[in-house]
Amino acid sequence: xxxxxxxxxxxxxxxxxxxxxxxxxxxxxxxxxxxxxxxxxxxxxxxxxxxxxxxxxxxxxxxxxxxxxxxxxxxxxxxxxxxxxxxxxxxxxxxxxxxxxxxxxxxxxxxxxxxxxxxxxxxxxxxxxxxxxxxxx
Amino acid sequence: xxxxxxxxxxxxxxxxxxxxxxxxxxxxxxxxxxxxxxxxxxxxxxxxxxxxxxxxxxxxxxxxxxxxxxxxxxxxxxxxxxxxxxxxxxxxxxxxxxxxxxxxxxxxxxxxxxxxxxxxxxxxxxxxxxxxxxxxx
Numbered sequence: 001x002x003x004x005x006x007x008x009x010x011x012x013x014x015x016x017x018x019x020x021x022x023x024x025x026x027x028x029x030x031x032x033x034x035x036x037x038x039x040x041x042x043x044x045x046x047x048x049x050x051x052x053x054x055x056x057x058x059x060x061x062x063x064x065x066x067x068x069x070x071x072x073x074x075x076x077x078x079x080x081x082x083x084x085x086x087x088x089x090x091x092x093x094x095x096x097x098x099x100x101x102x103x104x105x106x107x108x109x110x111x112x113x114x115x116x117x118x119x120x121x122x123x124x125x126x127x128x129x130x131x132x133x134x135x136x137x
Numbered sequence: 138x139x140x141x142x143x144x145x146x147x148x149x150x151x152x153x154x155x156x157x158x159x160x161x162x163x164x165x166x167x168x169x170x171x172x173x174x175x176x177x178x179x180x181x182x183x184x185x186x187x188x189x190x191x192x193x194x195x196x197x198x199x200x201x202x203x204x205x206x207x208x209x210x211x212x213x214x215x216x217x218x219x220x221x222x223x224x225x226x227x228x229x230x231x232x233x234x235x236x237x238x239x240x241x242x243x244x245x246x247x248x249x250x251x252x253x254x255x256x257x258x259x260x261x262x263x264x265x266x267x268x269x270x271x272x273x274x
Contacts (some may be wrong), residue, residue, distance in 0.1 A: 006188040006205055050222070051143040069144055071222040074208040085208040087224065089250035127231070 007082045010053045011041030011124070012091040013072050014064070020109035022098070023118065024061060027105050032079060036121040037108075043084070054089050062107070063099030066091045073131065075123040086123055144219045147190045148178030148261070149228040150209050151201070157246035158261055159235070160255065161198060164242050169216060173258040174245075180221070195221050199244070200236030203228040208269065212260040 014022040023037045040061045044053045051068040058066035072088040098107050110118060115128045139153040151159040160174045177198045181190045195203035209225040235244050247255060252265045 006186070008187050049143070050145050070220075071211040071213055074211050074224065078209055083207075085224070087211065087222070 002081045004078075006080060007043055007079075007084045008050070009041060009043045009086050010050050010057065011039040011065060011086055011088050011136045012054050013039060013059050013088055013090050014058070014062075014066065014093045016109050018109075018111070020111050021115065022054050022062065022093070023108050023110050023115075023120075024100070024104040025106040025108075026121070027103055030103065033121040035105075035119065036123055037110075037118045038121045039088070041086075049091070050087055056092055058091060058093065061101050062093070063102060064096050065094040073127055075127050077121075077123040086127075088127055141215075141218060141220045142272050144180055144221045145187070145210040146178060146180045146221050146223050147187050147194065148176040148225050149191050149195050149203060150225055151164075151178060151195070151199075151203065151228050151230045153246050155248070156248075157248050158252065159199070159230070159251075160247050160257075161237065161241040162245075163258070164240055167240065170258045172256065174255045175258045175261055176225070176260075177224075187224055187226070191228055194232055195228060196236050198240060199230070201230040201233050203230045210264055212264050213261040214258075221260075223264075225264055226258065 022040065024040055025037050026033050026035060026088060028034050040058045042057045054068050055066050058064055069092050072090050075086040075088065077084050077086070091137040101109060120128065144218050159177065161177055162174050163170050163172060165171050177195045179194045181187060191205050195201055196258040204227055209227050212225065214221050214223070216220040237244060253262070257265065
């Protein structure tokens with residue numbers, strides 16, 4: 001049990017027509033998890049609904065217009081000052097070119113069976129390991 | 138994919154020293170899922186954090202003082218006007234007497250292997266079926 005305050009983040013599971021996941025590599029200047037592959041997402045702004053946060057974060061980090069399709073799972077990770085609960089959300093994105101923000105340095109569409117070969121951030125690795133058949137999430 | 142707006146609810150998984158889950162039976166006057174067994178919980182108030190919502194709902198519905206221990210899973214159900222995503226949260230409750238609100242008509246501490254014998258609301262049944270070893274959630 002954590003004595004730290006809890007925070008809620010969302011992460012968007014966006015797949016293309018071939019079922020590949022959109023992953024972003026975090027900047028080497030990130031405060032945490034630098035250089036690791038992650039999903040688009042981030043913490044909810046105060047008062048923001050989770051689905052609004054998904055749409056906003058996907059737009060900010062990829063330039064894509066997303067809509068929420070459903071919940072895929074939960075995860076957790078620790079930061080120095082907060083215990084973060086992650087809500088993984090299946091999202092649909094309109095076709096378009098991915099345009100990264102300064103938070104990330106690369107993107108890649110990754111086939112499900114290649115995900116664990118990537119240097120994933122820890123909560124995403126745990127999520128993938130728990131969901132061996134990603135089509136089922 | 139739902140065209141309805143999304144809402145976020147929390148449900149608290151509170152266990153006693155014997156690992157039994159605290160279940161509440163919804164009132165026969167409830168608008169939805171009347172008479173079905175559920176966990177304490179409910180939807181987030183506007184601007185409310187999920188951990189605050191857990192503490193508030195547990196207090197309102199059981200009279201117990203709770204604290205959040207971590208995330209246990211997600212679920213979903215449909216209401217006429219909203220697609221509800223449920224965040225199941227492990228919570229600790231201080232020992233005390235359960236005092237129900239008008240929303241529920243009974244409570245029971247239920248051993249994990251007896252959960253599926255209860256008339257559970259649909260999202261809770263799906264959650265229990267997905268987590269056959271509740272100690273591991």
